[in-house]
Amino acid sequence: MTSLEPAAELAPHRLVWQQARVEAIHAETPEVKSFVLRPANWTGFTAGQHVDIRLTAPDGYQAQRSYSIASAPDDSGTLELAIEALPDGEVSPFFHDVVEVGDTIELRGPIGGHFIWNAPLGGPLLLVGGGSGLVPLMSILRQRARVAPEIPATLVYSARRYDDLIFRDELLRRRDTDPNFRLEIALTREQARDGLHFGRIDAALMARAIGTETPKLTYICGSNPFVEAAASLALAAGLPFGSIRTERYGG
Amino acid sequence: MATRGFFGKRPTEIEAGRLPPGQYLTEDFPVLSAGPTPRVDLDKWSFTLKDGVRPVAKWTWDEFQKLPHVKLTRDIHCVTKWSKFNTAWSGVMIDDILAEAGIEAPTGFTLAHSFDGYTTNVPTADLVGGKAMIATAYDGQPITADHGGPARLLVPHLYFWKSAKWINALQFTARDEAGFWELRGYHMYGDPWREQRFTGD
Numbered sequence: 001m002t003s004l005e006p007a008a009e010l011a012p013h014r015l016v017w018q019q020a021r022v023e024a025i026h027a028e029t030p031e032v033k034s035f036v037l038r039p040a041n042w043t044g045f046t047a048g049q050h051v052d053i054r055l056t057a058p059d060g061y062q063a064q065r066s067y068s069i070a071s072a073p074d075d076s077g078t079l080e081l082a083i084e085a086l087p088d089g090e091v092s093p094f095f096h097d098v099v100e101v102g103d104t105i106e107l108r109g110p111i112g113g114h115f116i117w118n119a120p121l122g123g124p125l126l127l128v129g130g131g132s133g134l135v136p137l138m139s140i141l142r143q144r145a146r147v148a149p150e151i152p153a154t155l156v157y158s159a160r161r162y163d164d165l166i167f168r169d170e171l172l173r174r175r176d177t178d179p180n181f182r183l184e185i186a187l188t189r190e191q192a193r194d195g196l197h198f199g200r201i202d203a204a205l206m207a208r209a210i211g212t213e214t215p216k217l218t219y220i221c222g223s224n225p226f227v228e229a230a231a232s233l234a235l236a237a238g239l240p241f242g243s244i245r246t247e248r249y250g251g
Numbered sequence: 252m253a254t255r256g257f258f259g260k261r262p263t264e265i266e267a268g269r270l271p272p273g274q275y276l277t278e279d280f281p282v283l284s285a286g287p288t289p290r291v292d293l294d295k296w297s298f299t300l301k302d303g304v305r306p307v308a309k310w311t312w313d314e315f316q317k318l319p320h321v322k323l324t325r326d327i328h329c330v331t332k333w334s335k336f337n338t339a340w341s342g343v344m345i346d347d348i349l350a351e352a353g354i355e356a357p358t359g360f361t362l363a364h365s366f367d368g369y370t371t372n373v374p375t376a377d378l379v380g381g382k383a384m385i386a387t388a389y390d391g392q393p394i395t396a397d398h399g400g401p402a403r404l405l406v407p408h409l410y411f412w413k414s415a416k417w418i419n420a421l422q423f424t425a426r427d428e429a430g431f432w433e434l435r436g437y438h439m440y441g442d443p444w445r446e447q448r449f450t451g452d
Contacts, residue, residue, distance in 0.1 A: 014451030015436075019252075054273075055257040063259050064273040064332050090260040090275065098256040105254065111449065113435025114285050224282040228397060231287035241367070244287050 015108045017054060018042075022103045023078060028166045032132060033096055034070060034082045039107060045073050047143035048116035048136045048219070051081070051109030055091060065091040068135040068221075068247075069110070070167070072142035082166055084132040115219060115247040117143065123151035126215035126239075128201070128230045130158045130222025134166050136247060137221055145178060154182040156209045158201050158226065161190040184209050206233040215239065221247040269326055270334055271443035277333040282397045285431065289367045289396070289417050296401050298385065300352050301422040308352035312401065315387075318343045318351055323384055325407035327414075328443040340405050342386035345378040345421070360427045363404050363413075364420040371415050371430035372439065373406055375423065382408060385418060410441040410448070 024036040050068045071080035085096040099105070117125070117140040125144065127137040134157055144153055159165050165185065175183040184205060186197040197205055218239055220230045227248045234244055261267070266276055296312040310318070322341045328334045349356060356375045363371050377383065386405040387394060394400030399416025406413045412432050433439050438447040446452060 015449050055254040057257055057259045058253045061259050246286055248282050
């Protein structure tokens, strides 16, 4: 077993809470909305990182959650979050039902120094996302398209149904226009459409996604069962343990 | 400043008293790790105590089973904001491991090492005095691989990234050496009650 890379890539610095203005809100799927935020003092981030959000009730009660950034670290001074509404949630229903353009949300970040990608890390890249696990992978894909489109990248994206695919139109457009980007979509609860895989990600799909050029880095994000299954398939396909980075959400 | 329109779903008063700042209560047991889950065969498992680079004691799985096992039920707190109450572990207290090795902890700092290359630093004082164990069972069953089995460190009073999964060594170090997440912006100590999540908190 080769091991996790020991090297740190980011210099730690103190993270302070700051206000961010909500600049745009889009419904991406029936259960996911994206929010473009403009923090007061934002010095950028690395693709794959997340921010902490802190909400404060009138009596001072606070709730915090972490959300991955979907946008690329460009010069806009903004960041985009894509938030799935969890039925029994405390923070995600607030974002879906209450937050409006012009509101102010408190956040701090960026956070995370492992599930990240920048051009010097190179490729080829294999990105494997389940459900809203797509979000940090989207940041990586967008950053690669911006700064290193020559790096081959494959996204394997599993969702329940066609209408649950977050950023679907953008992904299909990138597939059709970017010669170095391949997209494999697996729908678990809807019969296949043209070119889309029906069912969970399996060994054959993983083999096709890996293709002939072994990925230098593989990023897998989703629920714990999804990540366990995808990482096992990636290992079984011969990808080195140390080349696979995972992020699991849940709880 | 209050967030417009936010009122929150409050924990009960009893829960609130047990929840460190910024945490929420979960009934699940979420899994977090930086890479794939390593599968560690019991016949290849070992646990080593090191003083610097020098190994001072080593146990195979069968030898480790013969050490005194005790139960420890504690609340745990993950830096990703979830807390879980009354998690029931059993394993070998670090105090008993040191006693079995016949040594006193030689330095004030410890680095935990795992089979996948993960590391995390914990002051020695936070591992002894009945505070921490090498856990081998959760809820009466062997710890599953995704939760760190065969054996994980359990330091329940610190954020849970300090409770290294798939542990294979405790190394006493002369200095406080940052581990995997500590090198990547997470706090060197990680006290949930002081909300020491990140560098500078």
